[in-house]
Amino acid sequence: AQSVAQPEDQVNVAEGNPLTVKCTYSVSGNPYLFWYVQYPNRGLQFLLKYITGDNLVKGSYGFEAEFNKSQTSFHLKKPSALVSDSALYFCAVRDTGGFKTIFGAGTRLFVKA
Amino acid sequence: DTGVSQDPRHKITKRGQNVTFRCDPISEHNRLYWYRQTLGQGPEFLTYFQNEAQLEKSRLLSDRFSAERPKGSFSTLEIQRTEQGDSAMYLCASSWGQGPDEQYFGPGTRLTVT
Numbered sequence: 001a002q003s004v005a006q007p008e009d010q011v012n013v014a015e016g017n018p019l020t021v022k023c024t025y026s027v028s029g030n031p032y033l034f035w036y037v038q039y040p041n042r043g044l045q046f047l048l049k050y051i052t053g054d055n056l057v058k059g060s061y062g063f064e065a066e067f068n069k070s071q072t073s074f075h076l077k078k079p080s081a082l083v084s085d086s087a088l089y090f091c092a093v094r095d096t097g098g099f100k101t102i103f104g105a106g107t108r109l110f111v112k113a
Numbered sequence: 114d115t116g117v118s119q120d121p122r123h124k125i126t127k128r129g130q131n132v133t134f135r136c137d138p139i140s141e142h143n144r145l146y147w148y149r150q151t152l153g154q155g156p157e158f159l160t161y162f163q164n165e166a167q168l169e170k171s172r173l174l175s176d177r178f179s180a181e182r183p184k185g186s187f188s189t190l191e192i193q194r195t196e197q198g199d200s201a202m203y204l205c206a207s208s209w210g211q212g213p214d215e216q217y218f219g220p221g222t223r224l225t226v227t
Binding site: 034090098104 | 117144146148153154155156157158161163168169171204206212213215216217218219220221
């Protein structure tokens with residue numbers, strides 16, 4: 001069965017510092033991996049995805065994520081956090097053999113000025 | 114491109130009543146998804162359409178839930194005999210393509226069952 005774990009309910013970081021939001025996954029086959037962001041009073045927005053190839057994926061707003069097959073992880077990173085990055089971040093996984101996308105419980109990122 | 118729209122945005126109903134929600138995807142999108150989200154949780158997959166065909170449905174979905182996408186455009190999600198546990202945000206998303214797609218989400222319909 002597919003599953004996604006986001007081990008941190010909240011991540012706090014100072015503006016200008018690097019940030020990491022963690023995600024681990026479990027699928028039976030090869031994974032498609034996604035990050036989405038939810039700003040207050042707005043719908044979920046796509047950030048980036050991993051399909052195959054280069055393990056470092058670059059996405060919107062300066063975010064990137066690193067796929068690590070041996071650790072079954074897909075951590076979201078940004079070199080320099082902005083206050084405006086404060087939001088709820090969701091990791092998601094889809095098995096290459098199906099259409100069902102499984103989302104993690106979310107990690108709230110708080111960037112302090 | 115006006116984005117994914119959902120109607121109504123809020124619905125309050127009494128236990129035992131039936132409710133129907135509508136989703137209008139982005140016009141050229143062939144894929145449509147329904148999710149349910151409760152407080153503190155991520156979206157939970159309910160069902161998936163490719164054009165008008167319902168290709169996958171969560172085993173968690175009871176017989177009280179049904180979804181349609183009759184002409185491959187808008188979709189409806191109906192919940193019969195609502196229960197208090199059905200209170201949640203119901204999200205619709207759409208996408209285009211054959212492969213691993215980034216989904217575009219609507220604002221959701223918040224259902225409260227009293």
